[in-house]
Amino acid sequence: MSTENKKALVLIADGSEEMEAVISSNASYELDVLRRASIEVTVAGVALKEQTFATCSRGVKIIPDVPFENLWPTVSPDTFDVIIVPGGLGGAKTISSNEHVQKLLANAHQSGKIVAAICAGPISIKSSNINKGGSITCHPVVQKELETEYQFREDRAIVDNNVITSRGPGTAFLFALTIVEQLLGKEKRDEISPPMFLASTL
Numbered sequence: 747m748s749t750e751n752k753k754a755l756v757l758i759a760d761g762s763e764e765m766e767a768v769i770s771s772n773a774s775y776e777l778d779v780l781r782r783a784s785i786e787v788t789v790a791g792v793a794l795k796e797q798t799f800a801t802c803s804r805g806v807k808i809i810p811d812v813p814f815e816n817l818w819p820t821v822s823p824d825t826f827d828v829i830i831v832p833g834g835l836g837g838a839k840t841i842s843s844n845e846h847v848q849k850l851l852a853n854a855h856q857s858g859k860i861v862a863a864i865c866a867g868p869i870s871i872k873s874s875n876i877n878k879g880g881s882i883t884c885h886p887v888v889q890k891e892l893e894t895e896y897q898f899r900e901d902r903a904i905v906d907n908n909v910i911t912s913r914g915p916g917t918a919f920l921f922a923l924t925i926v927e928q929l930l931g932k933e934k935r936d937e938i939s940p941p942m943f944l945a946s947t948l
Contacts, residue, residue, distance in 0.1 A: 752785045752929050755817075755826040757847065758810060759792040761836020763865055764802035765915040779922035782938040783930055788826070790814040792841050803834040818846045823857040827929055833865020833885060833914060842870035852876060855908060860928055862910035864921045868892060871909060881906040885914045919944055 780787050791800050791810035799807045829851060831841055841847055851874040855861050863870055868884040869891055871877065882896040883904045892898060903912040903924045910928065912921035919942070927935040
């Protein structure tokens, strides 16, 4: 498994869940998961009311690296190894209803890249017509939207056909570590976990 030049794109919008975005990507702090694993992370803001920052579900403001609208015209499915959609119902609805996001997610998955979503974020999997009939998990608030077209499971994190899904803020570390393992292998996951003093159940 190649461990070089792995790249992640994290999509955020007004109403995104800040814990899920920050723990996965380190959008604004030095302590993180993906960046601990030396994965290059780009945070893109989707349809932000204030172009310079996203106002998250609990009022935390996150400054993205780039507006998605600037990224979209030139981005290729091969640009990123994983595209991540955090939860927060408002943000997830904005992201999942964006037709350019839908195309990017679908094209990335068809190209063999990983699409990962947590909490309410998995509604973007459905709107992009990815892995229909496969196994999926999510926050209960969007479960009914997904269980008619997917095999819903209550696992804390699921990997199925290059789709990673997880349940909510309390599973954000597990979600991020699962992404690391899928991109870089279990050895890298085991390397970065101990310094974070995570619960042994992860």
